[in-house]
Amino acid sequence: MKALIPYKKKNAKSRLSPALTLEEREEFVELMLRDVVSSLQEAGVKEIDILTTPDNGVPKDLQATVVLNEHDLNEAINEYLSHEQKPILIIMADLPLVRAEHIKEIISKTEDVVIVPGKGGGTNIIFVKDPSNFHVKYYGSSFLNHCNIANDRKCSVYVYDSFLLSTDIDEPHDLVEIILHGHGNSREYVTERFDMETGMARAKIAYSDA
Template sequence: MRIVVPFKKENAKSRLAGVLTPDERGSFAMCMLRDVIDVADGFDLDILTPSLLTDDCIDDIHRHVLLSDLGLNEALNEYLLKQAECNCGHVMIVMADLPLIRKYHLAEIACSDSDVVIAPGKGGGTNILCIRDPSRFRVDYYGTSFLDHLQIAHENDLTVAVYDSFAASTDIDEPEDLVELLLHGHGGSARNMLVDLGFVVAVRNGRSGVERSGDRVVSHKP
C-alpha cells in the first residue's frame, strides 16, 4: 500500500483569499499537508507536486517528494501507471486539505475488501480514493468526481465501498470550512495556525462561523 498526496503550494487555497493573505494561505496549505503526512506515518508516502517544497515545519518532506508538472489528473494517472508497472500493490490517494483525518481512517480504508474505496467530500468531491489494482483504474477529479469515480469503477467491473466519515468529508476550501477545523480538529499544525492567527468560533444570529481577533467577522454565511 502506497499513499500519494497531490499538492500545489502556488496560489494554494485561493477560495480562502477573503480571510487569509497569500502568504498565510501558502503556510496554511503546508500545515494541512503536514497534518496529512503525520497521519500517513507508517505507510509508504509520496507527495506529488510541481515544485520543491521549502518550509521549516516540513523538514522531513523532501524524501517523499515526486516532482511532476502535469495537471492533477494527468499526474495521478501517470503515477498509477508506474505503480501498476512495478506491481507495487494498492494505492491510496489522499487530498492534502483534510486536517481532520486520523490514522484510524486510513487504516480502516486500507483494510477494505473492495476493489475501490471512496471517501466522498462535500459537493460530489473525492477526498480519499483507495485503489486495489492501479492497472484497472484511472482518476477523474474536478466536478462531481464522486460520480465519475463510481462510473469508472463500474466500467472496469470493480467493487466499490463508500467510506462514510464526516472527518474525511471535510476538505478545507471555503471560509465556512474553517469552523469545522476549530471545532473538530485535534491539535494539528493547521488548527494551531488558525488559533495563532486569532481565529475563534463565533455565533451570530444563531449561525456558527469563525471570527479573527478584533471581532472582524470573516466567515459567516449571509
C-alpha cells in the same frame, strides 16, 4: 500499499482569501500537509509520495518522497498510477481532520476501490487496490466520476462515510471545523487567528470581510 498526496502550495486555496492572505494560505497548506502526513505515519503507512511541481517547495524534513510532474492533476496522477503495482491511497493535502483510525479503516476494506466523498461531489480520498486497472477524473463531480469508472472496470466499491474526511478546507466556513474537530499544526494555526462565532445558524469563524 503506498499513499499519494497531490500537493500545491503556490497561490493555493484562493477561495480562502477572504480569511487568509496569500502568504498565510501558503503557510497554512504546508501545515495541513504536515498533519495529513502525520496521520498516515501514525496509521503505519511507510511509503508516502507527494506529487507536486518543482515550484511548490515540499518541506525537506517530511519523511516522504517528492514526485515531480508538470502535468495537470488528473494527468499527473494517471501517469503515476500507470506505473504502480501496489495498492494506492490517494489523499488530498487539505484534509487536516484525518486521523490514523480513518486510514487504518479505509485500507482494511476488502472492496477493490474505497471512495471517500467530499462536500459538493468531490473525492477526498480514494483507495485503489489495482492502480493499473483504474484512472482518476477529478473536478466536476469526481465522486460520481469515480463511481462510474469503478463500475466500468467491474471494481467493487465501498463508499466511506465520514464527516471529518468530507471536510476539505476550501472555503472560510470550513475553518470552523478545524477549531471544533481538528488537531495538530492546522488547529493551532486556526485557533491562534480566529474566534468562533455562534448563534442560531452554523458556527463560523469571525473575520473581517474588508
